[in-house]
Amino acid sequence: MPLREIGAYFEWIERETPSRRARSVARTFIAELGDEPWRAPSVPIGELSNQPEYEVRTALLTDDGGLQVQVWYLESWRHGFG
Numbered sequence: 001m002p003l004r005e006i007g008a009y010f011e012w013i014e015r016e017t018p019s020r021r022a023r024s025v026a027r028t029f030i031a032e033l034g035d036e037p038w039r040a041p042s043v044p045i046g047e048l049s050n051q052p053e054y055e056v057r058t059a060l061l062t063d064d065g066g067l068q069v070q071v072w073y074l075e076s077w078r079h080g081f082g
Helices: 007-016 020-033
Strands: 054-062 068-076
Touching: 007 020, 020 054, 020 068
Parallel strands: none
Antiparallel strands: 054 068
16 A cells, blocks of 8 residues: 555655656655555655654665665654655
8 A cells, every 4th residue: 555645755756756767766665655654765854853653764665777766755653654
């Protein structure tokens, strides 16, 4: 099951106009998170989190060609994640 709220992903595309490869890397990661948004390679950012209500996580992703994309997202235990 992919993330329920991916509006930030589309806002990023509008704002940054990333390459198709960067979009593909980020979208694949989002789709693979399923219902386990806490799994590696993502790590929590303690300074931006307010547990137990929500946690901000980040992951540095690399595709087969060496392109790196950093993903940030918020996981909220009250309202799901997005």
